[in-house]
């Protein structure tokens with residue numbers, strides 16, 4: 794029994810370590826493949842939505858709360874791969890992006906009105922989440 798528990802603990806910490814590495818690789822991957830990725834040339838924070846214009850001519854649209862709910866940071870979805878869902882009840886209905894900034898050459902970071910700013914949205918994720926205009 795004791796040995797079993799020790800194994801559980803060992804597997805748990807190995808999983809935790811590999812998950813952290815995965816997150817880093819995901820970010821680095823976005824960074825390394827930047828040349829093949831489209832980049833935003835213009836980001837507009839409008840009252841009703843966020844609009845991104847991309848360098849390949851595409852325009853994508855996001856409802857503020859929808860984008861906020863798709864935050865994949867550790868605070869929102871936890872460190873565990875099995876739990877990749879945000880707790881929607883903690884995000885206010887009228888949440889909106891106050892400000893944004895570029896993170897390297899691969900992502901955007903938003904400052905949300907619920908004072909959440911740890912979320913990094915890779916260009917890849919933003920292309921996936923957007924409604925094409």
Ligand SMILES: [Zn+2]
Nearest residue numbers: 864866869912
């Ligand atoms: Zn978050």
